[in-house]
Amino acid sequence: MTVKSYKKVFKQLKNKPAKLKKYIKHNAPKKREFGRSTNRCKVCGSTKGMISQYEIGYCRRCFRLNAKKLGFKKFH
Numbered sequence: 001m002t003v004k005s006y007k008k009v010f011k012q013l014k015n016k017p018a019k020l021k022k023y024i025k026h027n028a029p030k031k032r033e034f035g036r037s038t039n040r041c042k043v044c045g046s047t048k049g050m051i052s053q054y055e056i057g058y059c060r061r062c063f064r065l066n067a068k069k070l071g072f073k074k075f076h
Contacts, residue, residue: 006028039052039057041057043062044059044062046059046062
């Protein structure tokens with residue numbers, strides 16, 4: 001289940017507390033302690049292509065867009 005659809009269902013069940021409680025019990029996303037989905041990009045939220053060096057917290061695509069702002073220079 002994606003994050004977006006999870007929030008959408010939350011909105012619909014706001015007025016039904018008993019059903020909301022049951023939904024959360026069975027369908028809430030798990031808290032991840034290790035693995036790929038623990039690190040998310042600060043900009044776009046992607047879990048793929050993460051750059052963990054220097055504790056940047058960006059995926060490779062967002063890093064390329066913001067590298068100059070972060071102080072990185074491109075060497076040929």
